[in-house]
Amino acid sequence: MSFTKAAATMFNEMSQMIELLGGDRFRVNAHAKAARVLKDTTADIEALAEAGDTKALVAIEGIGKGTAGKLIELAQHGNMSEYDELRNQIPKGLMEVLEIQGLGPKTVKLMWDEKGVESIDDLLKIIEDGSILELPRMGQKTVDNIKESIEFLSQQGGRLHIGIAQGVADRFVEMMGQVKGVKRCAFAGSLRRGKETIGDIDILIATSDSDTARAAFTTADGVMKVLANGEKKASIRVAINDESSRWGAEDNTAVQIDLRIVDESCWGSALMYFTGSKEHNVRLRERAIKQGMTLNEYGLFKDDGSDKTPPQQRGEKPVACKTEEDIYAKLGLPMIPPTMREDRGEMELTETPRVIEVADIKAELHSHTTASDGKMSIEESAAIAKSRGFHTLAITDHSQSSAVAGGLSPERLYKHIKAIREANKKIEGITIMPGSEVDILVDGTLDYDDDLLASLDVVVASPHAGLRAKPKQATKRLLKAIEHPMVHIIGHPTGRLIERRPGLDPDWNEIFAAAIEHDVALEINCHWMRLDLRDTHVRAAVDAGCKIAIDCDVHHPYDYDNLRFGVMTGQRGWLTPDRCINTWDASTLHAWLKSKR
């Protein structure tokens, strides 16, 4: 639904433009929220807007009459007059100036008004001739920081993949945990929430010795720059050591790490504050206020609002602060797992769903061996699967059209099936099943004939080529694969690569309905470059009633470790174990697979 994505981008830009023009900050927030809601939704916004269905649009939280009207205008006339008006007022290059770290709307507006700065190039010019220093509150140090930020911006790609960020965070958590005086240490932020990409890494420590901790932090291996270093907070920029993957190195060369130092007594409230999301925190604080309390990183306090100084500075004793559970309980909420803290309806819960966990997974149904592009033999992969407590492993090498991935001809596949069945006889304690990751060709047909497919225990059908197809064509293609009676799982349904290519964007409601009708599971591919289905798709699929598969798409031994990313993506989609076929006991899973034969 590229209409919705385009609209989301427009609302985001409008939010920034209104802010730049010094508009009402609540209007700024409202536009930003509309953008976020549009980005997340799987509802068919285009159809609703085309039909002029204001009522249905306004029913979506965060979309009011104003936004609905603009969406309808965009769908029916192809443009949004408010957007056009704002665009006419603001030079395009100015939006890029806003991207520079340390420069906000106030400063950018000032540069524009006073010095005619309309682009990063203009900004560099007034830095070079020194006239930037004529602006109020502008000194040499600020100018140096701006220069450095511009340089950094030019070499930095987008956000960091979670699989890369996790490695960096683990290294720092281990290092800081060993510093003298540190009692507790944990990563928080979007990494703890399991977001597919990470802007910066947040690390929280409890210590009695802030100086020693900050000294260790700011002089750690790989530190390129210390961005801030205060009593309670420090920020650094760290080089990313090259991490190899099937898709080559990370685009980004560095990542920012924020360290927050707290007293152990308020660990829970600090962890909660630092985990976010920002939107979730805002909702929690609003809720606290409604209940006559105030919430910050030091705890939840009783507060009549008469005194403006923060309660912790008045020596107030918090109502709760030691654990996150305590604080949620005092706010009348169940414990909300970090992965669900996105302001996507979790504040209305009276009971938290028992979302899926890594320990629930008992089967890997998508794996490759040296027969195609994997790096392990059947036996090697089976040994790892067994050691993880899995009862079933499906070997699903590529099909013939995936030539670059060593896809198997029918003849080779028949031989491979034999080899897998023999390995299964030899190896005790795990069921090894012959399968295939069969290409969904551009017209929606599968890459092997039905006779061959019928001889496989597990069929994962995946799109690999033609990933730029338009939504209508993509829908048709995926529907045809779902309707095929031999297919168990649709593998990485969109074929996206995070921050690299967007992949297919079919009509999700049609896909979900067909998957339910034909009893096909939709995959969450665990590789951190894919995470496909993504979190918002999972949520909509779960709401619709679909079955989900969580698979590591194993090529290397360490691919099994990506399971946690797929599981967190499931949690972000509020997935419960019963709906995930990989959690089923062996007899239930095997019976389900057989039902398609």
Next chain:
DNA sequence: GCCGTTTTCGGCCCGACTGTTTTCAGTCG
């Protein structure tokens, strides 16, 4: 611009750090 277990009008989260200042604005998360 959105929203409503006080409201269809009047609210809309909270604190740390930096660099510039002599008490604080701007930015960030």
